[in-house]
Amino acid sequence: MAEKNGRILAVDDNADILFALKMLLKPIVESITVETNPEKIPQLMSREDFDVILLDMNFNKDAISGTEGFIWLKKILEIDPSAVVLFITAYGDVEKSVKAIKAGATDFVIKPWQNEKLLATISSALKLKNSRKEVNHLKEHKKALDSISDQPFADFIGISPSMKKVFSxxxxxxxxxxxxxxxxxxxxxxxxxxxxxxxxxxxxxxxxxxxxxxxxxxxxxxxxxxxxxxxxxxxxxxxxxxxxxxxxxxxxxxxxxxxxxxxxxxxxxxxxxxxxxxxxxxxxxxxxxxxxxxxxxxxxxxxxxxxxxxxxxxxxxxxxxxxLPPLRERQEDFPILGNHFLNIYSKKHKKKMNPLSSSALKKLTQYHWPGNVREFQHVIERAVILSDSPQLTEHDFQLQSKNPNSDSMELESYNLDEVEKRVIQKVLKEHHGNVSKAASELGLTRTSLYRRLEKYGL
Structure with missing residues (x-):
């Protein structure tokens, strides 16, 4: 069975018409609300968001001008400018159709209708409504992004002298x-x-x-x-x-x-x-x-x-x-930067977190941060995900204690060519053979690294 889709409001002074519409649409739409009194349209729209509104053009007996329908169309669009309205009338003609579309209606249905044609018209109207919803969502999303972008340094923060110099x-x-x-x-x-x-x-x-x-x-x-x-x-x-x-x-x-x-x-x-x-x-x-x-x-x-x-x-x-200064030289920025990322990732992962503890900040500031801010934010996110406590402490951060000035490789030889060869081998292994990344970490161009690879037969 196809999934029911769409919330419909039908307004017509003929109860038989409304009954027929309800019987036809009930099996295929999410909900259908019917009403004989157009005065109740504002109240109904305030209670529920309708995807499509079927609106009669004439509510007074023997009326054929369609004036009432145009009046209510205007009121509907004032309440919801993105509303999708289909006019229904027994006196359809080309002139009224054109006027209805110009006034903001989506389409025009002549009664008595053919069921297949009416269903096709409503299906198209529902697709249009979904498109309008998506456009509105994108506009709101863009507006939110623009409001963030309007902040001069929204994406990176700092109060250290070195960062203030960058901002300046x-x-x-x-x-x-x-x-x-x-x-x-x-x-x-x-x-x-x-x-x-x-x-x-x-x-x-x-x-x-x-x-x-x-x-x-x-x-x-x-x-x-x-x-x-x-x-x-x-x-x-x-x-x-x-x-x-x-x-x-x-x-x-x-x-x-x-x-x-x-x-x-x-x-x-x-x-x-x-x-x-x-x-x-x-x-x-x-x-x-x-x-x-x-x-x-x-x-x-x-x-x-x-x-x-x-x-x-x-x-x-x-x-x-x-x-740009490395993170290890921005000691003053750790509290503001840490809590900035903590706020971002606690919202992302739907956790209520208190500001970083003093013990956590102490451990974070003592680490060398070879990956700088990129590594820092990943560490914060991982801690947020794994923590069972509302506040992160030093125990939530598994950081390698490493002196950046110490030699992490035991040297069997002090021959500079041999040392360089071993360093290149180590970095290539760490980057799974990616020459561009290895050259970047070694401070070389790819061309220079290729020359060394050829020199050492690597």
Missing amino acids: TIKKVAATDANILILGENGTGKELVARSLHRQSLRKNESFISVDLGAISETLFESELFGHVKGAFTDAKTDRPGRFELASGGTIFLDEIGNLSLPLQSKLLTVLERREVTRVGANKPKPIDIRLITATNTKIKELAEVNEFRQDLLYRINTVEID
Whole structure:
């Protein structure tokens, strides 16, 4: 048996009509309410949300103008602007149909009706109502997100001097089109800074396109960033714009830019200098208007000094630098940050939690946090999920006690090549052979790591 769907209100001065409607619709709809007196419409609508309202056009004997129906249609739409109303009348004609639709009705049913046609009309009306509900939900969701986005630093918080410096720099440069380079370890919130810069810029109503350069292979780099035309290569079934075109008018965020090989750096530099892209397989360039924000966790200036990163590209991308501090250097931020995540995850997992205990905060501040804020929030969420108490203590956090300055590997040799080989092997194993992630943790470009892998036969 098909699931019953929809709550219907039928208003007609003819009780026989209402009885027929009820018998026809009762087996297939969730509920049907019938009423002969239109004066009760506001009261009925205040008690229940109807998906479809069937409304007679004439309530006085011998009336054929439909004036009453239009009056009640107006009142219904004043109560609920998204209401789906179907007019029913024995005197249907094209002129009334057009007038009804213009007045806000969804459709027009002539009585006596054909059952199949009426059921099809109501089915379409229910689908329309569901679509309107979904649109309203999305609008409310967007409004909520926008209200959060209107807060300058809604996504990341802090009261430490180093974070105040970051916030100050963002405020100074956000409204400009200056190219920004964000530096910082993994997990410090580089993309959050980029999004905050975009939200406070003059381009805030345009696109923000984020690209993880470490996740794009060299063979796909041009197609992903600059686009391609149909037939440019085997899988190019249609024309496709690249990320730069999609970001035109707005902001493009290139994460892990330190991982780019020298040939790709050259191609990127050409695009930034000319402010235009040429799709793969095309001859004509397309102009772009983007605000560029880049980020890296590598020591990019050192790479430039040894010619592993182009100096001219570095000058192009770092008009202003924002250096994000690691979490271990933000001691003042642990209480506010910890309770911020505690509030988020207690709501997410429907648990009522008190603020972090002093013993919990003490243990959290003593940990080194190699994964920074990203690791910190995961630790808080895990503790919230597993805790049976309304307050987290030091016993809820299983953190490895580790001195960041100590050597975690026992060395059999002090030969630097052998040490480097063992470190590379260890990091590759930790990242399950992912060269991009291993290179990022080692502070190398992928090209540099590949050279070392070849050198050591790994």
